[in-house]
Amino acid sequence: MTDIHLHNTLSNRLESLQPLHKGEVRIYSCGPTVYDYAHIGNFRTFVFQDVLRRFLLSRGLRVLQVMNLTDVDDRIIQNAAAAGVSIREYTEKYVQAFFEDMNALHLQPPEETVRATDHIEDMVALISRLQEKDLTYPSEGSIYYRIAKFPDYGKLSKIDLGGMKAGARVDNDRYEKDDARDFALWKAPKPGEHFWETSIGPGRPGWHIECAAMAMKYLGETLDIHTGGIDLAFPHHENEIAESEPATGKPFVKIWLHAEHLIVDGEKMSKSLGNFFTLRDLFAKGSKPSSIRYLLLSVPYRRQLNFTADSLTQAANSVERLRNFASRLKTEQFAAGSHPQIAKRAAKALADFDAGLADDLNTAFSLAAIFDLVRDINTAMDRGEFLQQDAPIVVSALEKFDAILAVLADDDDEKLRDLGFGPQQSRWTPEKIEQLIAERNAAKKRRDFKRSDEIRQELLNSGIIVEDTRDGSVRWKYK
RNA sequence: GGCGCGGUCGCCAAGUGGUAAGGCAUAGGUCUGCAAAACCUUUAUCGGCGGUUCGAUUCCGCCCCGCGCCUCCA
Numbered sequence: 001m002t003d004i005h006l007h008n009t010l011s012n013r014l015e016s017l018q019p020l021h022k023g024e025v026r027i028y029s030c031g032p033t034v035y036d037y038a039h040i041g042n043f044r045t046f047v048f049q050d051v052l053r054r055f056l057l058s059r060g061l062r063v064l065q066v067m068n069l070t071d072v073d074d075r076i077i078q079n080a081a082a083a084g085v086s087i088r089e090y091t092e093k094y095v096q097a098f099f100e101d102m103n104a105l106h107l108q109p110p111e112e113t114v115r116a117t118d119h120i121e122d123m124v125a126l127i128s129r130l131q132e133k134d135l136t137y138p139s140e141g142s143i144y145y146r147i148a149k150f151p152d153y154g155k156l157s158k159i160d161l162g163g164m165k166a167g168a169r170v171d172n173d174r175y176e177k178d179d180a181r182d183f184a185l186w187k188a189p190k191p192g193e194h195f196w197e198t199s200i201g202p203g204r205p206g207w208h209i210e211c212a213a214m215a216m217k218y219l220g221e222t223l224d225i226h227t228g229g230i231d232l233a234f235p236h237h238e239n240e241i242a243e244s245e246p247a248t249g250k251p252f253v254k255i256w257l258h259a260e261h262l263i264v265d266g267e268k269m270s271k272s273l274g275n276f277f278t279l280r281d282l283f284a285k286g287s288k289p290s291s292i293r294y295l296l297l298s299v300p301y302r303r304q305l306n307f308t309a310d311s312l313t314q315a316a317n318s319v320e321r322l323r324n325f326a327s328r329l330k331t332e333q334f335a336a337g338s339h340p341q342i343a344k345r346a347a348k349a350l351a352d353f354d355a356g357l358a359d360d361l362n363t364a365f366s367l368a369a370i371f372d373l374v375r376d377i378n379t380a381m382d383r384g385e386f387l388q389q390d391a392p393i394v395v396s397a398l399e400k401f402d403a404i405l406a407v408l409a410d411d412d413d414e415k416l417r418d419l420g421f422g423p424q425q426s427r428w429t430p431e432k433i434e435q436l437i438a439e440r441n442a443a444k445k446r447r448d449f450k451r452s453d454e455i456r457q458e459l460l461n462s463g464i465i466v467e468d469t470r471d472g473s474v475r476w477k478y479k
Numbered sequence: 480g481g482c483g484c485g486g487u488c489g490c491c492a493a494g495u496g497g498u499a500a501g502g503c504a505u506a507g508g509u510c511u512g513c514a515a516a517a518c519c520u521u522u523a524u525c526g527g528c529g530g531u532u533c534g535a536u537u538c539c540g541c542c543c544c545g546c547g548c549c550u551c552c553a
Contacts, residue, residue, distance in 0.1 A: 266546075372501070
């Protein structure tokens, strides 16, 4: 198997993944800020992270992935105050919603999902270390990071802040800083605001310190991979580097991976443009979880993804093709025996699929490997060159593909129902369906096509598609 | 202005110094009582202009266009 190559934002090149701990890859993934439902752009990044971890697992590597939930920031504090509830109460709803959304998209839970507010002491400890190194200064009860003391600042985002002057821009924090580039590690309490009483004084953490502290706590002072959306490269990740490397004297992260943004109809997604979607918005409009997952993973993560209604339909149809194939494999009767070519063909598809992912998660290439196989196997079936013993081989290959894609399971209705969308009444049972199909078969046998078509239509009206197959058997599926 | 991603068939999207994967859609055909599924066939010279080269979509330069980031937005 080829080495896994990933594009490191730090070096701006493809690098071979060499885990620090043999056989185990340690990943920190920036999760959502739980002040609202996560949106479809967030999930582009989360699906990318899921594909990464699933691919590593498929290689037999252990994965130790930590994802944070940012449950304290300005918006949360404001919204919680406006709602008259505690921060914890306010965020709990969105934390739960996030887990539900993850489940709907078949996102595997990371080994650890950690909350910022559960790690205040770890952040305080890290800030103390930075204080000892004289990298900080106090101002009006807050603690700031003095960027001038860290010469490597900017190495990740390649940003040049030299031209910026103190006071040149409006300070969003409205605190006094020595230099506009400096950022808050610890924020002084404001009247009426929730704060923590700590050894470095009362207040609440700044934005970036949570990730630096939690990443190192769970994964060690140097991690293999850190992931997030491209917008996080600056300032968030840049600041995490500034907070960790001078404190430990070690590189914080070996490989930084950043997912490009999702845009909608060619424009940045924003509430003011009215093109801002949560998963639930899409479910309410009839989209299936599998269509969304497929679309999000089908475009390689370093490419901007233009999300449109049309592309969602295309994704749904692509998934349908794969599912039809899986269904054919399992239901069609084949003659006894085996064709040695089939096993070879499946092995090649698996190798190509893997090679695509190993090349910086080139999912588009990997999908092509699958569709090539689908066409070749369908052709072999049509020609009678596909036999009984071949089926399990191809079924197994599909399972391996789907261990990463996770779109083959016909569970969209179930996932939607879990969230209160889609058809609420349960579908017809297989027994009832089989019974009607038997009736239809009898009608067909006596060439009563009027009756047989009636039954087919009746089933269709209830969301069941009936297909006659070449070998005379009848296959059905939920619409 | 700086940094970054991109401009390949109607749409989505790989890829290579020697004339371009795959998916969706379209059209015709095969199969079918009909349909569906499946299969076959069909649709591109790769934003523009120069340069390097025997040869460039693929390398270099310039230009045009789209999108993003440049302090709390994945």
